[in-house]
Amino acid sequence: xxxxxxxxxxxxxxxxxxxxxxxxxxxxxxxxxxxxxxxxxxxxxxxxxxxxxxxxxxxxxxxxxxxxxxxxxxxxxxxxxxxxxxxxxxxxxxxxxxxxxxxxxxxxxxxxxxxxxxxxxxxxxxxxxxxxxxxxxxxxxxxxxxx
Numbered sequence: 001x002x003x004x005x006x007x008x009x010x011x012x013x014x015x016x017x018x019x020x021x022x023x024x025x026x027x028x029x030x031x032x033x034x035x036x037x038x039x040x041x042x043x044x045x046x047x048x049x050x051x052x053x054x055x056x057x058x059x060x061x062x063x064x065x066x067x068x069x070x071x072x073x074x075x076x077x078x079x080x081x082x083x084x085x086x087x088x089x090x091x092x093x094x095x096x097x098x099x100x101x102x103x104x105x106x107x108x109x110x111x112x113x114x115x116x117x118x119x120x121x122x123x124x125x126x127x128x129x130x131x132x133x134x135x136x137x138x139x140x141x142x143x144x145x146x147x
Contacts, residue, residue, distance in 0.1 A: 029083050038068055038086055045087040045105035049078050053100045062091035062101060089121050 033040050047070075049056075056062070056078040063071045063078060070084035071091060087105035092115060095101050102116035115121045 025083075032083055033068070033086065036068055036084075040086060041107075042087050042105040043108050043110075045085070045103065047080055047082070047085050047087065047091070048102045048104075049080065050100050050102070051077055053097050054078060055097055055100075059096055061094040061096065065090045065094040089115070089125075092116065092121050093118055 030040060049062075054077065056073070057076065060073060060078070063073060067088060067090060068084040068086055070081045070086075072079050072081065087103050089103065091101050092103060099116045102114070104112065104114045106112050113124055115124055
């Protein structure tokens with residue numbers, strides 16, 4: 001009887017509801033993205049636009065390049081449909097204002113990546129490509145003597 005009481009205390013209904021809500025959001029997101037034929041590569045993420053520095057009314061470049069149409073023009077500013085954003089960097093690469101759009105994304109491994117300008121995004125891409133090349137070489141030559 002004592003262990004039943006302990007198990008009941010460990011269960012937090014709010015945590016269960018939060019987990020169920022997140023699970024439902026992920027399912028809805030996958031359904032939306034599959035309709036667009038876009039693969040969701042990241043476990044989580046955020047896209048923030050600095051409304052103080054954004055020149056959206058003059059350029060709207062980020063809206064034009066977004067592959068999932070997650071960015072849109074609304075009420076005199078660039079809006080984000082968070083369910084559609086795949087954190088792909090296209091908006092950061094097209095933005096004419098340095099550090100206007102900040103993307104934070106979390107890989108399935110738990111690794112977090114943050115970038116808000118072309119320089120940082122390119123450095124991140126180089127790092128990812130280098131790591132993939134190293135993994136590939138290590139898989140081909142698993143031992144040093146194999147060289």
